[in-house]
Amino acid sequence: MASPDIHEPAMSSQVEGASDYIPVGTESQWQLIRRRFRRHRLAVASLWVIALFLLVAIFAEFLSTNDPHDVQARYTYAPPQRLHFIDVQEDSGWRIQPHVFGYKVEVEPEALRRVFKIDEEKKIYVRFFVEGHDYNLFGLIPMNRHLIGTENPRDPLFLLGSDRLGRDVLSRLIYGTRISLSVGVIGVILSLVLGVVIGGLAGFYGGFFDAATQRTIEFLRSLPSIPLWMGLAAAMPPSWSALQVYFAITIILSLLGWTELARVVRGRFLALKGEDYVSAAIYDGASNLRVVLRHMVPAFTSHIITAASLAVPGMILAETALSFLGLGLQAPVISWGVLLQEAQNVRVLATAPWLLAPGAAIVIAVLAMNFVGDGLRDAADPYNNT
Amino acid sequence: MTAYILRRLVAIVLTLLALSVVVFVVIQLPPGDFVTSYIARISGSGESIDQATIDALRAQYRLDDPVIVQYWAWLKGMLVGDFGFSFEMKRPVSEIFASRIGNSLAVEMLAVIVMWSVAIPIGIYSAVYQYSIGDYFATIIGFLGLALPNFLFALVLMYISYVWFGVTITGLYSPEYMNAHWSLAKFLDFCSHVWAPVLVISTAGSAQLIRVLRANLLDELNKPYVLTARAKGLKKSKVILRYPARVAMNPLISVVGWVLPTVISSSFVTAIVLNLPTLSPILLRALLSQDMYLAGALILFMGFLTMMGTLISDILLAWVDPRIRLGMAGAN
Numbered sequence: 001m002a003s004p005d006i007h008e009p010a011m012s013s014q015v016e017g018a019s020d021y022i023p024v025g026t027e028s029q030w031q032l033i034r035r036r037f038r039r040h041r042l043a044v045a046s047l048w049v050i051a052l053f054l055l056v057a058i059f060a061e062f063l064s065t066n067d068p069h070d071v072q073a074r075y076t077y078a079p080p081q082r083l084h085f086i087d088v089q090e091d092s093g094w095r096i097q098p099h100v101f102g103y104k105v106e107v108e109p110e111a112l113r114r115v116f117k118i119d120e121e122k123k124i125y126v127r128f129f130v131e132g133h134d135y136n137l138f139g140l141i142p143m144n145r146h147l148i149g150t151e152n153p154r155d156p157l158f159l160l161g162s163d164r165l166g167r168d169v170l171s172r173l174i175y176g177t178r179i180s181l182s183v184g185v186i187g188v189i190l191s192l193v194l195g196v197v198i199g200g201l202a203g204f205y206g207g208f209f210d211a212a213t214q215r216t217i218e219f220l221r222s223l224p225s226i227p228l229w230m231g232l233a234a235a236m237p238p239s240w241s242a243l244q245v246y247f248a249i250t251i252i253l254s255l256l257g258w259t260e261l262a263r264v265v266r267g268r269f270l271a272l273k274g275e276d277y278v279s280a281a282i283y284d285g286a287s288n289l290r291v292v293l294r295h296m297v298p299a300f301t302s303h304i305i306t307a308a309s310l311a312v313p314g315m316i317l318a319e320t321a322l323s324f325l326g327l328g329l330q331a332p333v334i335s336w337g338v339l340l341q342e343a344q345n346v347r348v349l350a351t352a353p354w355l356l357a358p359g360a361a362i363v364i365a366v367l368a369m370n371f372v373g374d375g376l377r378d379a380a381d382p383y384n385n386t
Numbered sequence: 387m388t389a390y391i392l393r394r395l396v397a398i399v400l401t402l403l404a405l406s407v408v409v410f411v412v413i414q415l416p417p418g419d420f421v422t423s424y425i426a427r428i429s430g431s432g433e434s435i436d437q438a439t440i441d442a443l444r445a446q447y448r449l450d451d452p453v454i455v456q457y458w459a460w461l462k463g464m465l466v467g468d469f470g471f472s473f474e475m476k477r478p479v480s481e482i483f484a485s486r487i488g489n490s491l492a493v494e495m496l497a498v499i500v501m502w503s504v505a506i507p508i509g510i511y512s513a514v515y516q517y518s519i520g521d522y523f524a525t526i527i528g529f530l531g532l533a534l535p536n537f538l539f540a541l542v543l544m545y546i547s548y549v550w551f552g553v554t555i556t557g558l559y560s561p562e563y564m565n566a567h568w569s570l571a572k573f574l575d576f577c578s579h580v581w582a583p584v585l586v587i588s589t590a591g592s593a594q595l596i597r598v599l600r601a602n603l604l605d606e607l608n609k610p611y612v613l614t615a616r617a618k619g620l621k622k623s624k625v626i627l628r629y630p631a632r633v634a635m636n637p638l639i640s641v642v643g644w645v646l647p648t649v650i651s652s653s654f655v656t657a658i659v660l661n662l663p664t665l666s667p668i669l670l671r672a673l674l675s676q677d678m679y680l681a682g683a684l685i686l687f688m689g690f691l692t693m694m695g696t697l698i699s700d701i702l703l704a705w706v707d708p709r710i711r712l713g714m715a716g717a718n
Contacts (some may be wrong), residue, residue: 219404224650224692227669227685228408234673234681235415317535321655324537325670340537346554346660348546353545359538366533 006090033302033314036379038149043375046368053365057178061135063147064171065157068334072156072166077352078103078116083126098126098148103156115351124155161354172334173358179335181365183250184316185286188308190254191315195261196304202262203269204292212268217259223257226321233327242333249328253318257311264307268300275299302380310373313366320362336362387704394700400692405689406464410457413682460679464686469677479683482668489558490664494653494691496580498645505592506638509599510631513607524596538653539586540659547582558659564663586656587667591645598718599638606630606710641704646695650688 027035038044056063066072081100087095102122106115130149137143152156160170202213232252236245272278281295316336322328323337324344331338336358342348343355425440434536444450463470469479512521547553558579563572606612607630615625657666665684672681 220403222401222647222692222696223405224647224654224688226651226654227688230408230413230670231412231681231685232415234676235412235678237416261702313533320535321537325655325658327670327673340541343541346548346556348543349545350549353549356538356541356545359535359541362535362538363530363533367529370532371527 029298029302033379034302037375040371040378042371046371046375049364049368050372053181053368056174057181059137060174060178061137062143063144063161064168064174065132065146065149066168066171067133067168068171068175069332070167072162073157073374075103075156075162075166076114076164078156078158078162078166079118079352080354081118081156081158083159087123087125088330100124100126100150100157101160124157125151126157127151130278156273159356161352163352163355164348169339169354169357172339173336173361175334176336176339176358177248177361179329179333180319180337180362182315183246183253183319183329183335184312187250187253187257187315187319188311190251191258191261191311192308194254194258195307196265198258199262199265200269200292203266204273204288206270210266213262217263220256220259223256225318229253229256229318229322230325230327233322242330246329246333249319249322253315257318258314260311261304261307264303265300268303272296272299302376306373306376306380309369309376313369313373316362316369317366389706391701394697398697401693402686402690406461406686409682409686409689410460412685413460413678414453416553416676416678422627441694460682464683469683479680482663482680483683483687486663486665486668489662490653490657490666491691493558493580493583493587493657493664494649496584499648500584500593501588501591501645501649505595505599506635508592509596509638510603510626512596513600513603513634516557518606522634524600528593528596531589534589535655536586537655537659540582540656543582543586544660553708555579558583558662558664572652581652583656583660583662584659587649587653590652591648594648595638595641595645598641599634602634602637603630635669636703636707639699639706646692646699650692654688663707 083098083100084093085096085098087097087099100187101118101120102124103116104119104122106117107113108115126149127150129145130151130153131144132146132149132153134142134144143272148157156162157287158168158170160168162168163172198213202210229252232255233249236248240248278291278295281291286294319328319335320337323330323335324340326341329335330336331341339358340356343359349355460470467480469483471478493685512518512524515521544555547555558576559572560575560579563575568573607626609630612625612630615629618621620628653664654666654669656662657664658670661667665687669681669684669688671677672684
């Protein structure tokens, strides 16, 4: 915005070395965006929450306390154990030593079923960096160390309780984080490719292609999405492997999810096409590709990032709903939706409310992503002072 | 006005045609044709099926004809109300529709009504008293409403009412009223069940509506005409309700277009969790058992419902906003 004649006096005074000169720094667009984003406290805090989720997703094997597929039939629907840090010894006072309490079995008189209760007599010591089930870190480095685990691998450690088959809910939740987040991120990347290409072409060339794109987007947005998603998901052959299903679901989600991104990109293209600097570039003889990539894209990258970040939670929610209904990812793949399938029955929930834990993870993750998206939206256009 | 409605009707017919193509593709997607997989399933369960039935089925769905002919036969059937036959439930699809559609419509319409009647006062309140405690409260609830998936909300509601009050809130009627004729007692029973799905479905929608209305009203409140009206001595409540609220309401009516797909989507998931006798559990069963003709008819029907709702909202909007009625500004 600063025109040369405003800069001139300052420049000359700098040359003369006048003492009243106040250096005027300029910040790049991204610096301005970062500054504006920081003002949104909730968004900054949410960014840390998301970072935490990402770390959990990356280091899922290391952080999990049990093998998520490990069936321990001796401990079905075991309640969560609380992690205690101060260990009181009867003779030698107290010391800091993390531990949990073991379980005892009681039989409910009327229902005649086994119920696990925390047994304060049995102390199970918890150690850091213990050896547990084998895994490959980042899929490459073979390891068997885990952040925490019991001293004796045979002792139970269910910090968030166990499910119908005696599998550890916490470890499954940690593994589910990886799948659910990656479906959201990969789905949005696919939608982004579709949206940027289609929306970009529509906005840049206009005319018939633009009109056709607009009608298609209106059409897709006027449909109830979940029934249609489910129709597509149900058409998948049952013989497909877990990996194929995973990618098919991601593609199905992005097939209907690209519209919002295309709308944003098209709108930006239309708005920028009239800008003087774009006309100047065109009259300068720059090729279409150069005009788009060099002059237009940098002006709306921040808007695309905003739209994409707001699309991720929607993807995650859609995957969760599909998997919950049994039409998305299928066991043995672990995602938040698959985990919540265990919690479908209200009687089961009444005995094992901890099965709703993945629900809390969904709400926290989606809330945090929405806040970050909101903060980005405010910051995306830092030149507009409101 | 008539010309406008006619234009919208043509658009809707075209959209429905496009949807029917999409749905037909979905029907065709599972590998192998439908009758073959049906026969495979039947013989898998030990029953047998005679050749005459197979031939009749193949002829009915024109399975030996080109795809275009199959599509046309299917579409013609839909137009005259012949939605096909559900193999899994062994009943004509139209019969299944008839027994459940009332419940579906009742739940969805109640949800839409609740959504609007909750969102409008709260939206106006949080715009007028921006940054008040009530506004913050509405914002927090709004964000939670966006982040809490419907099925999870329904699960939590089920859990709470079961553990705290010992009530299961599934279904729409108690067993004794399931097949009874409508009476005051049945209506009261219906009311004691329907609140849960309506609450779940309307929460997410109202959260979005409140945000839209609040943002629009905030823009309007700062305009000079509001100040003028206040300066001339009009009461604050009167000014707000008479002028800016009405202007801010216009976009709210136009969002019916996307609110309805959302409502139908979320009522879908909610109905399955709460086991309501609506169309949704049928669609889920049809999809899980690959009863694709039933599923296709249901998806098309849900699309049709959405379109009709959108048409109503378009007419309302044209009625409220003369710019649209006279075809001047067009949309937006």
